[in-house]
Amino acid sequence: MKFGVVVFPGSNCDQDAYYAVRDVLKQPVEYIWHQDNDLKGSDCVILPGGFSYGDYLRTGAVARFSPVMEAVQQHAAKGGYVIGICNGFQILCEAHLLPGALVANTGLKFICKYVNLRPENLNTPWTHKCNEGQALRIPIAHQGGNYTCDPETLQQIEDNGQVILRYCDERGVVSAEANPNGSLNNIAGIINEKGNVAGMMPHPERAVEKILGSDDGVAILRSVIEWAG
Amino acid sequence: MIKEPGSKVVDKNTLPIPTDVYREMGLSDEEYKKVVGVLGRHPTYTEVGMYAVMWSEHCGYKYSRPVLRLFKKYKEALDGEGLENAGVIDIGDGLGIVMKMETHNHPSAVEPFQGAATGVGGILRDIFTMGARPIACLNSLRFGSLDDPHNKYLFENVVAGIAHYGNCVGVPTIGGEVVFDECYSGNCLVNAMSAGIIKTDEIASACAKGVGNAVLYVGSRTGCDGIHGATFASVELGPDSESRRPNVQIGDPFQEKLLIEATLEALKTGCVVGIQDMGAAGITCGSCETAAKGRSGMEIDVLKVPRRQEGMTPYEVMLSESQERMLAIVEKGKEDEVASVFKKWGLSAVVIGHVIDSDLVRVFEGDQLVAEIPAKSLADDAPTYYLETEEPDYLAEVRDFDLSKIPEPKDYNEALEKLLASPSIASKEWVYRQYDHMVQTNTAIMPGSDAAALRIRGTKKAIALVADCNGRYCYLDPFVGAQIAVAEAARNLACVGAKALGVTDCVSFGNPEKPQVFWQFKRAIEGMSEACEAFGTPVVSGNVSFYNETPVSAIYPTPVVGMLGLIEDTEKHCTSEFKHDGDVIALLSGKRAASDTDSDSAVCAANDLGGTEYLKVMHNVVAGTPPALDMDAEKRLHAALIEVIKEGYISSAHDCSDGGLALAVTESAIYGNLGAEISVTSDCGASVALFGEAQSRVVVSLPPDMLGEMREIVDKHNVACTILGKVHGDRLKIAVNGVNVIDKPVERVAKIWKNAIPDRMEGRV
Amino acid sequence: MAKVKVYVTLKPTLLDAQGRVVMTALENLGHTNVENVRIGKYIEVEVADNGRNINEQMDEICRNLLSNPVIENYRYEVTE
Amino acid sequence: MAKVKVYVTLKPTLLDAQGRVVMTALENLGHTNVENVRIGKYIEVEVADNGRNINEQMDEICRNLLSNPVIENYRYEVTE
Numbered sequence A: 001m002k003f004g005v006v007v008f009p010g011s012n013c014d015q016d017a018y019y020a021v022r023d024v025l026k027q028p029v030e031y032i033w034h035q036d037n038d039l040k041g042s043d044c045v046i047l048p049g050g051f052s053y054g055d056y057l058r059t060g061a062v063a064r065f066s067p068v069m070e071a072v073q074q075h076a077a078k079g080g081y082v083i084g085i086c087n088g089f090q091i092l093c094e095a096h097l098l099p100g101a102l103v104a105n106t107g108l109k110f111i112c113k114y115v116n117l118r119p120e121n122l123n124t125p126w127t128h129k130c131n132e133g134q135a136l137r138i139p140i141a142h143q144g145g146n147y148t149c150d151p152e153t154l155q156q157i158e159d160n161g162q163v164i165l166r167y168c169d170e171r172g173v174v175s176a177e178a179n180p181n182g183s184l185n186n187i188a189g190i191i192n193e194k195g196n197v198a199g200m201m202p203h204p205e206r207a208v209e210k211i212l213g214s215d216d217g218v219a220i221l222r223s224v225i226e227w228a229g
Numbered sequence B: 001m002i003k004e005p006g007s008k009v010v011d012k013n014t015l016p017i018p019t020d021v022y023r024e025m026g027l028s029d030e031e032y033k034k035v036v037g038v039l040g041r042h043p044t045y046t047e048v049g050m051y052a053v054m055w056s057e058h059c060g061y062k063y064s065r066p067v068l069r070l071f072k073k074y075k076e077a078l079d080g081e082g083l084e085n086a087g088v089i090d091i092g093d094g095l096g097i098v099m100k101m102e103t104h105n106h107p108s109a110v111e112p113f114q115g116a117a118t119g120v121g122g123i124l125r126d127i128f129t130m131g132a133r134p135i136a137c138l139n140s141l142r143f144g145s146l147d148d149p150h151n152k153y154l155f156e157n158v159v160a161g162i163a164h165y166g167n168c169v170g171v172p173t174i175g176g177e178v179v180f181d182e183c184y185s186g187n188c189l190v191n192a193m194s195a196g197i198i199k200t201d202e203i204a205s206a207c208a209k210g211v212g213n214a215v216l217y218v219g220s221r222t223g224c225d226g227i228h229g230a231t232f233a234s235v236e237l238g239p240d241s242e243s244r245r246p247n248v249q250i251g252d253p254f255q256e257k258l259l260i261e262a263t264l265e266a267l268k269t270g271c272v273v274g275i276q277d278m279g280a281a282g283i284t285c286g287s288c289e290t291a292a293k294g295r296s297g298m299e300i301d302v303l304k305v306p307r308r309q310e311g312m313t314p315y316e317v318m319l320s321e322s323q324e325r326m327l328a329i330v331e332k333g334k335e336d337e338v339a340s341v342f343k344k345w346g347l348s349a350v351v352i353g354h355v356i357d358s359d360l361v362r363v364f365e366g367d368q369l370v371a372e373i374p375a376k377s378l379a380d381d382a383p384t385y386y387l388e389t390e391e392p393d394y395l396a397e398v399r400d401f402d403l404s405k406i407p408e409p410k411d412y413n414e415a416l417e418k419l420l421a422s423p424s425i426a427s428k429e430w431v432y433r434q435y436d437h438m439v440q441t442n443t444a445i446m447p448g449s450d451a452a453a454l455r456i457r458g459t460k461k462a463i464a465l466v467a468d469c470n471g472r473y474c475y476l477d478p479f480v481g482a483q484i485a486v487a488e489a490a491r492n493l494a495c496v497g498a499k500a501l502g503v504t505d506c507v508s509f510g511n512p513e514k515p516q517v518f519w520q521f522k523r524a525i526e527g528m529s530e531a532c533e534a535f536g537t538p539v540v541s542g543n544v545s546f547y548n549e550t551p552v553s554a555i556y557p558t559p560v561v562g563m564l565g566l567i568e569d570t571e572k573h574c575t576s577e578f579k580h581d582g583d584v585i586a587l588l589s590g591k592r593a594a595s596d597t598d599s600d601s602a603v604c605a606a607n608d609l610g611g612t613e614y615l616k617v618m619h620n621v622v623a624g625t626p627p628a629l630d631m632d633a634e635k636r637l638h639a640a641l642i643e644v645i646k647e648g649y650i651s652s653a654h655d656c657s658d659g660g661l662a663l664a665v666t667e668s669a670i671y672g673n674l675g676a677e678i679s680v681t682s683d684c685g686a687s688v689a690l691f692g693e694a695q696s697r698v699v700v701s702l703p704p705d706m707l708g709e710m711r712e713i714v715d716k717h718n719v720a721c722t723i724l725g726k727v728h729g730d731r732l733k734i735a736v737n738g739v740n741v742i743d744k745p746v747e748r749v750a751k752i753w754k755n756a757i758p759d760r761m762e763g764r765v
Numbered sequence C, D: 001m002a003k004v005k006v007y008v009t010l011k012p013t014l015l016d017a018q019g020r021v022v023m024t025a026l027e028n029l030g031h032t033n034v035e036n037v038r039i040g041k042y043i044e045v046e047v048a049d050n051g052r053n054i055n056e057q058m059d060e061i062c063r064n065l066l067s068n069p070v071i072e073n074y075r076y077e078v079t080e
């Protein structure tokens, strides 16, 4: 599966995602400059983490208007795979490719640490390689990862199984204590209705090698590769 | 725009600058005379401002230079291609590490968030201006007691500012230190350190060479930020420092991130002759230093400099310290090629002048010549002062303090808990949680161990980094204190399996014009340079901050050491937490003399309470002499440690520093969430055995069946190995001479240690 | 040339974490009579006249960029 | 019970990084007639009457908490 990693001004996890795909998942991957509107034939587009446009005004608010985002919109509309990680998730919400929004952590501070994630709906391109009730150890690093939306939307995404990851404890139990940022229903990751577009605050690309603390992130990225077959 | 040399405007200027004006800028009467001597006429307002800022201690090192030569001697003595002299440490495989540490004490005291943030920005530019990609940030912080709301405010915002900047530029902040002591009230210390990686054959130069080559201004537009910030950093903070607030600089980490990527890309074009960041002293520093280094001259037009504010005078443009700006010397004819790289990244890049065949920096405003100064006189000829030194009065008194008068505590559990709750010792998680320490996906050892480590992609290697200094030791004996700072840094590296390679320093002192303060400075640098030679770790860069005092208080001498170490095989590193129930706990200590065979004496010595955290916390006493340091014993300990870690014999290693043996064991237990049962024998009081801070000691844990192998190695290095007990259960139990003095659930001590800082910050205590 | 003042506020239904923190801080400082704090954005925009209807343009700017309709409301005043 | 509207703005001489980025974004979106953007805070505070002079109290609150006097200016309007 060919991956494309978008580079926005201020992206800073673009190289991390690139290395994870190339060196660990051994898949072809290219960078895509934010000014281009050609995805270089990518099957899966990664909107990486970082501080696109400095996170000024609102996270993801400006990046959403980059020329490349039109191509991403079309790619998604055609059923192409798109995953936004951290800042990428924020951009996808601003671009209305995913429902809801991400606001300031309830603690207001930036948080960098490993968290545990419970994969919810295992029948998606992003989770089918995960196991029932498993707690994935994957780091977060954000100041505005507090997922919110109106009650109707929340009801909808819960009913449609669009919530794919929730913050939980090491035993896989979803609890208030395990919620690092105040997200509604401990939501850490969601998909669109079709399931081809995903967004998550935690960084799977940071958890692909044991030497760095965990390789649980591989499950997420492998899922989409094998789903597409 | 070019005018004939010595154009009218300057020549006509025969009027002296009023005394109060140049004095206010920070120039003494003698220095002003020297300027007139150099120019052969009275300076213009712009010129006098340029001299004042370049000749300030902050830029010109006019007081510290003679002493700092101590570092140079050793570096130059080193053979090899002189990489060290370029500030690069060779780690093999054609790769080098560039590192530097710098203070932003005074800006942070005035505006903690922006002060700390711009400190990080400045140090990062020092790294990538050499062509290196920044891969790590560290920071060393000092504040007054957290019981004072203003100190809390400073701490809160300094950490937030560092996080704001470092997280945004995408450089992991992987380590540092934070210490709290009254002496830093009103004189907080904010030292930012950064390290970058570079191919040793791609080091960028900071020279302006080649007549006709263009001077390219890159990055943010120029405003009135921090005008005279450089001189500001060289005067005492008085009550009127509030009114100096316009000196505040605002950082833009987004702009800096673009600058990093664009600069590294631009250097790859091969058309950049030289490049330098514009930090303190702004364009003045950038232009005269590159010109002086390149033995050329330079002509620039301030009207071509992109402005953020209207009506700026040449004086203001030349002295502005607006952030996120670089000055690049570009091959004639290649201006557009280079500029287009910066423009691609959304940065402005404009030609503001060019290199000339002369030794002058000539500044024009349009066709008016407003300054014409020999570059060298600004960059290299700052007056040098050989200041008097005098041993401080307080020393006799603190030395003579009779430590035997200190009573043993009634309850050692209580003592331990009090120490754990002391913010200087307590967990720093509250701090490093706010820093992205994983971005760039190389962090193999995260904050929380003795040193952090980054694997080097494309090799098996990892580098380890630390920042260390015990100001209290340096107050009691700056020479030994500074040596211990170096030794502890190297020991922290050894604890993760890294061999020390090189040092950067950032030393903060009071007013150097006071002989007793300058004595502290001189002794500290002597101690540091001696220790660096002993460990074979050249000082590749550094920074001096003076005037860290207010009318009411002066700081402890605080010579912070930043050290780089190398781990040959990333897989073979070690961390500080206990790992397995049943592991043996042992104390490795460099024997005080190669002949010394009595290993118990290594556990403690009579005066080991001198200058300890224990004395301070329990008795509010800062006295005695710092623990003795035997450099040779220390080196043997490190060698042994690195070898047993490489062989994979031990499960954990943690050095005894603040709080002594008891704290080292407790921290390993807390990190590993495992209990420990140890017993020590001691010929001095239990408090000394538990909390004494004797040097050259490391607590290790290992599987019982590895004991034999480890012993062989440590014996070989003549390092003492004392079995203390074992990792077991969920309680912390310590006996001294057979008497149980400490017995607490790990969970409880962990709580105290982890909550000490958050509770204070969130006003729960 | 119009000076436009834009006010962006968090939707009342959403919890304003920052406002909460400020309020507790105020209480700790003894301002116990402060009953609510909500923090939004105040944006000053200078727009040169280009023949286009200013309100139309400002609505577009506010809807697309200056505010996120999912979480925020906006309001603006055009002054000279 | 007073409703107070507080406006906090960056001192005019200081770099407004956010404003710059937003302005460039607007230009790219075709709003080339936008000539300047400065971003500040808009804060709504509800204060119960406790006998103390409201302006005096608000000045204290703005100076100490809502604004950073080193880099920002503030202004407020008291409404009922």
Ligand SMILES: Nc1ncnc2c1ncn2[C@@H]1O[C@H](COP(=O)(O)OP(=O)(O)O)[C@@H](O)[C@H]1O
Residues within 6 Å of the ligand: B138, B139, B140, B141, B173, B174, B175, B176, B177, B178, B425, B428, B429, B431, B432, B435, B446, B447, B448, B449, B450, B451, B452, B468, B492, B657, B658
């Ligand atoms: N200002 C800081 N920034 C980042 N990490 C820090 C900071 N202060 C302390 N730490 C981390 O907390 C851990 C404990 O610090 P410290 O007690 O100073 O270690 P040691 O006593 O071994 O020198 C270390 O991993 C250190 O890197």
Ligand SMILES: [Mg+2]
Residues within 6 Å of the ligand: B450, B492, B654, B655, B657
């Ligand atoms: Mg240590």
